[in-house]
Amino acid sequence: MLTALDCIPCFLRQALEAARFATKDEAVHEQVIRHVLRMAAEMDLMQSPAAIAQKIHRMLREISGVDDPYCTAKDQFNRLAIALLPELTAKLEGARDPLMTAARLAIAGNTIDLGVNGKLTEVEVHAAFEQALSKPLVGDVEAFRQAVAEATAILYLADNAGEIACDRLLIQQLLPVRVTLVVRGGAVINDATRVDAEATRLHELVEVIENGSDAPGTILSDCSEEFRKRFAEADLIIAKGQGNFETLSDAEADIFFLFKVKCPVIAAHVGLPVGTHVLTRSRPILAPAGGR
Amino acid sequence: MLTALDCIPCFLRQALEAARFATKDEAVHEQVIRHVLRMAAEMDLMQSPAAIAQKIHRMLREISGVDDPYCTAKDQFNRLAIALLPELTAKLEGARDPLMTAARLAIAGNTIDLGVNGKLTEVEVHAAFEQALSKPLVGDVEAFRQAVAEATAILYLADNAGEIACDRLLIQQLLPVRVTLVVRGGAVINDATRVDAEATRLHELVEVIENGSDAPGTILSDCSEEFRKRFAEADLIIAKGQGNFETLSDAEADIFFLFKVKCPVIAAHVGLPVGTHVLTRSRPILAPAGGR
Numbered sequence: 001m002l003t004a005l006d007c008i009p010c011f012l013r014q015a016l017e018a019a020r021f022a023t024k025d026e027a028v029h030e031q032v033i034r035h036v037l038r039m040a041a042e043m044d045l046m047q048s049p050a051a052i053a054q055k056i057h058r059m060l061r062e063i064s065g066v067d068d069p070y071c072t073a074k075d076q077f078n079r080l081a082i083a084l085l086p087e088l089t090a091k092l093e094g095a096r097d098p099l100m101t102a103a104r105l106a107i108a109g110n111t112i113d114l115g116v117n118g119k120l121t122e123v124e125v126h127a128a129f130e131q132a133l134s135k136p137l138v139g140d141v142e143a144f145r146q147a148v149a150e151a152t153a154i155l156y157l158a159d160n161a162g163e164i165a166c167d168r169l170l171i172q173q174l175l176p177v178r179v180t181l182v183v184r185g186g187a188v189i190n191d192a193t194r195v196d197a198e199a200t201r202l203h204e205l206v207e208v209i210e211n212g213s214d215a216p217g218t219i220l221s222d223c224s225e226e227f228r229k230r231f232a233e234a235d236l237i238i239a240k241g242q243g244n245f246e247t248l249s250d251a252e253a254d255i256f257f258l259f260k261v262k263c264p265v266i267a268a269h270v271g272l273p274v275g276t277h278v279l280t281r282s283r284p285i286l287a288p289a290g291g292r
Numbered sequence: 293m294l295t296a297l298d299c300i301p302c303f304l305r306q307a308l309e310a311a312r313f314a315t316k317d318e319a320v321h322e323q324v325i326r327h328v329l330r331m332a333a334e335m336d337l338m339q340s341p342a343a344i345a346q347k348i349h350r351m352l353r354e355i356s357g358v359d360d361p362y363c364t365a366k367d368q369f370n371r372l373a374i375a376l377l378p379e380l381t382a383k384l385e386g387a388r389d390p391l392m393t394a395a396r397l398a399i400a401g402n403t404i405d406l407g408v409n410g411k412l413t414e415v416e417v418h419a420a421f422e423q424a425l426s427k428p429l430v431g432d433v434e435a436f437r438q439a440v441a442e443a444t445a446i447l448y449l450a451d452n453a454g455e456i457a458c459d460r461l462l463i464q465q466l467l468p469v470r471v472t473l474v475v476r477g478g479a480v481i482n483d484a485t486r487v488d489a490e491a492t493r494l495h496e497l498v499e500v501i502e503n504g505s506d507a508p509g510t511i512l513s514d515c516s517e518e519f520r521k522r523f524a525e526a527d528l529i530i531a532k533g534q535g536n537f538e539t540l541s542d543a544e545a546d547i548f549f550l551f552k553v554k555c556p557v558i559a560a561h562v563g564l565p566v567g568t569h570v571l572t573r574s575r576p577i578l579a580p581a582g583g584r
Contacts, residue, residue, distance in 0.1 A: 006308065010301070016301065026297075037300070042326075
C-alpha cells in the first residue's frame with residue numbers, strides 16, 4: 001500500500017507526539033518537526049506509510065538520543081492488558097464461538113496503537129473491550145476458520161505492546177504448539193518487541209522470533225533472512241494491525257489481516273469506515289498456473 | 293498568539309484540503325504539499341497561525357492558478373445560512389434575552405469554518421444551530437452587555453462566509469446604525485469578503501468595509517491605513533472567530549471575541565475545552581497611567 005498525501009499531516013502529528021514521548025525539551029520537539037518537514041518535502045510516496053514512519057522514528061531516536069521513547073507507555077499498556085486478561089478470559093469461556101470471540105478480543109486490543117493516537121487513555125482501551133463482542137466483525141470469517149482448521153505452521157505477526165497480551169487469547173485458540181509469534185526487531189512507536197513478548201509471558205507459551213527490522217510493519221526486504229524463510233514456510237500467516245496491513249497487503253502471500261480501521265486512508269483502502277473491526281484475507285496476485 | 297508546533301500538522305491538513313478545493317489535479321495537490329513542507333521547515337513560529345496560513349494560501353493560489361478555491365463552498369454556505377434565517381429569527385423572537393440569544397446564534401454560525409474542517413457538512417451546521425441555545429456561553433457576558441449599551445461606533449469584524457448571514461441577527465440587536473461590518477480584503481479559505489456581505493445583503497443593513505488584507509484573521513500591520521484608522525476610532529470592537537482571536541488577542545485594544553473553540557491549541561490558550569462557545573474580552577496590556 002502506497003503513502004497518500006493525507007498521511008503527511010499524520011506523520012507530523014505522530015512525530016510531534018513521539019518527540020514528546022522522548023523528551024520534555026521543546027527545542028528538541030521543534031528540531032524533530034523541522035527535520036520531518038524537510039524529509040517529508042522530498043519523500044518518495046511510492047512506499048508504504050510504515051516505511052516512511054520507520055525513517056522518521058530512526059531520525060527521532062538519533063536526534064533525541066532516546067532509544068525507546070515509548071518504553072514507559074508500552075510498559076503501562078502491557079500492565080493494563082495483563083490486568084484485563086481474567087475479565088477477557090471470562091468472556092471467552094461463555095462464548096459459543098471461542099475462535100471468533102478470541103479474534104474479536106485480539107482486534108479490540110489493536111486499539112492500543114500509539115502511532116494513531118499518542119494520547120490514548122486507559123478509559124478508551126476499556127471502552128474498546130466493552131464493545132468488542134457487540135461490534136460486527138467484517139471480512140473473511142469462514143475462510144479464516146477453515147484456514148485455522150487446516151494449518152500446521154502458523155506465523156502470528158504481532159503489532160503493539162499491550163495488544164500482544166490480548167493476542168494470547170487468540171493464540172490459545174489456534175493451539176500454541178502450531179504458532180510462532182513474530183515481534184519487531186527493534187523499538188519503534190509502541191510496537192511489540194521481544195521485551196513485550198516476555199513482559200506478557202508469551203515466550204512461555206509459544207516460540208517468539210524477531211523479524212529483524214525496526215519498521216512499524218513488516219517490510220519483507222528489510223527483515224532478516226531467517227524471518228523471511230519462516231514467512232515463506234508458514235501455511236497460515238496472521239498479521240495484526242494497520243502497519244502489517246500497509247506493508248503486506250500487496251505481498252505475494254496468503255495472509256489474514258486482523259485489525260481495527262483507525263484512519264481514513266486505510267478506511268478508503270479497505271472500503272470500510274473508521275472504527276470497523278476487520279478480518280480480511282489478502283488477495284495475492286499469483287503467477288498463472290502451468291504457464292510461463 | 294504565537295504558532296504552536298501542534299499547528300504544523302494542521303497547516304498541512306488545511307493546505308491539502310484547500311488544494312482539493314482548488315483543483316482535482318493530484319499532481320497539483322502533491323506540489324502544494326511539498327511547497328508547504330519546505331516553507332514550514334523554515335517557518336518563524338513567532339507569528340500567529342493566521343499569518344502562516346496567509347502565506348500558505350497565497351502560495352496555493354499561485355501554484356493552482358485559482359484565485360478563490362473556496363468560492364463554490366462559500367456560496368453554498370451563504371445559501372444554507374440565508375435559508376436558516378427565518379428559523380433562527382423565530383428563536384430570537386421568543387427569547388427573553390435577545391442580545392445574548394443573537395450572540396449565541398452568531399457563535400453557532402462560527403461552526404462554518406472550512407479552515408478547521410474542510411469536510412464540514414450541512415448536517416453538522418444544522419446540529420450546531422440546534423445546540424446553540426442550550427450550550428453554555430462562557431465568558432464576559434455582562435461586560436459585553438454593558439459595552440454594547442454604551443457604544444456609539446461598533447466595529448464588527450466578520451469571520452466566515454455563511455457565518456456572516458447569522459451575524460445579521462446580532463447586528464440587528466446592536467442597532468445597525470452604530471455598526472460597521474469589516475470583511476477580509478481578499479479571498480482566503482472561506483473567510484467572508486465583500487462578495488459574501490453582498491450575497492447575504494448585509495451591505496443593505498450596515499456599512500461594509502474591507503480590511504485590506506488577505507490573512508484569515510486581522511493582522512493590523514497588514515491591513516490598510518483606512519481600516520486601522522477605523523479600528524482605532526471604534527469604541528466597541530467585536531471580533532468573530534479563531535483567526536481574529538489569534539491575530540488580535542495581544543493587540544492593545546479593547547476587543548470582545550466571539551467564537552467557537554475548534555482546536556486544541558486555542559483550547560489550551562483560552563483554558564476551555566474544544567466545542568466551547570466563548571465570548572471573551574481582550575486583556576490589553578495598557579501603558580501605565582500617569583507616566584513613569
